[in-house]
Amino acid sequence: MRIKICGITQPQQGKTIVSLGATALGFICVPSSPRYIKVEQIRAIVEQLPEKVDKIGVFANATLEEIKQTAIDSGLTGAQLHGDESPEFALQLRELLPDIEILKALRIRNTEDIDKVLHYTAYIDTILLDAYHPQQLGGTGKTLDWDILEQFSPACPWFLAGGLTPDNILDALNQVHPNGIDLSSGVERAPGDKDLDKVAKLFERLGNGE
Numbered sequence: 001m002r003i004k005i006c007g008i009t010q011p012q013q014g015k016t017i018v019s020l021g022a023t024a025l026g027f028i029c030v031p032s033s034p035r036y037i038k039v040e041q042i043r044a045i046v047e048q049l050p051e052k053v054d055k056i057g058v059f060a061n062a063t064l065e066e067i068k069q070t071a072i073d074s075g076l077t078g079a080q081l082h083g084d085e086s087p088e089f090a091l092q093l094r095e096l097l098p099d100i101e102i103l104k105a106l107r108i109r110n111t112e113d114i115d116k117v118l119h120y121t122a123y124i125d126t127i128l129l130d131a132y133h134p135q136q137l138g139g140t141g142k143t144l145d146w147d148i149l150e151q152f153s154p155a156c157p158w159f160l161a162g163g164l165t166p167d168n169i170l171d172a173l174n175q176v177h178p179n180g181i182d183l184s185s186g187v188e189r190a191p192g193d194k195d196l197d198k199v200a201k202l203f204e205r206l207g208n209g210e
């Protein structure tokens, strides 16, 4: 299973989190987020990471050019679209950056929101389902209604996100069956400052980096 820890801002924390078992790190390229990180800082972290680790930039309603430039300048291997990007936008991004993974995040309130996944699967690599919050785009600490995801099995791989913690991760995975999980505030001391004890506890619960 892929395990993505999102909202990394500190080089040493990034390295340690990977050594504990993360397969992917996420960098928030959304200027209004308290977890925002600049291109040069991402680059400094990415350069210290093993090649096999996925380095995902998280964007919200950025332009194609901004995403392309950030991906190239910081060495990202993936771009997560976390705003209101359309399927056509995802397709244009794919044509612009054919070698990077494209993830589309959808913020889920109900089963109608889940149906939107169908519009994207032909144009992206991976879906990420996150919790809906009226004011915040991500990193909310809110969980989704896992009941409505029990049978969720899209035509592409998917990540479960939203309010996951070391304490609820096994309950989540007993109920839903994603290809990957994404955590941010559930393993933090403060926005952008990861709690390495909580990260270690997460991997312990998962069976040491499985």
Ligand SMILES: O=C(O)c1ccccc1NCC(=O)[C@H](O)[C@H](O)COP(=O)(O)O
Binding pocket: 006, 007, 026, 028, 030, 033, 034, 035, 058, 059, 060, 082, 130, 137, 138, 139, 140, 141, 142, 161, 162, 163, 164, 182, 183, 184, 185, 186
């Ligand atoms: O984390 C942010 O600050 C953020 C801001 C704007 C857009 C997306 C953002 N985060 C995206 C993520 O992938 C988070 O990991 C995801 O929302 C889960 O967060 P959490 O509920 O805190 O685990």
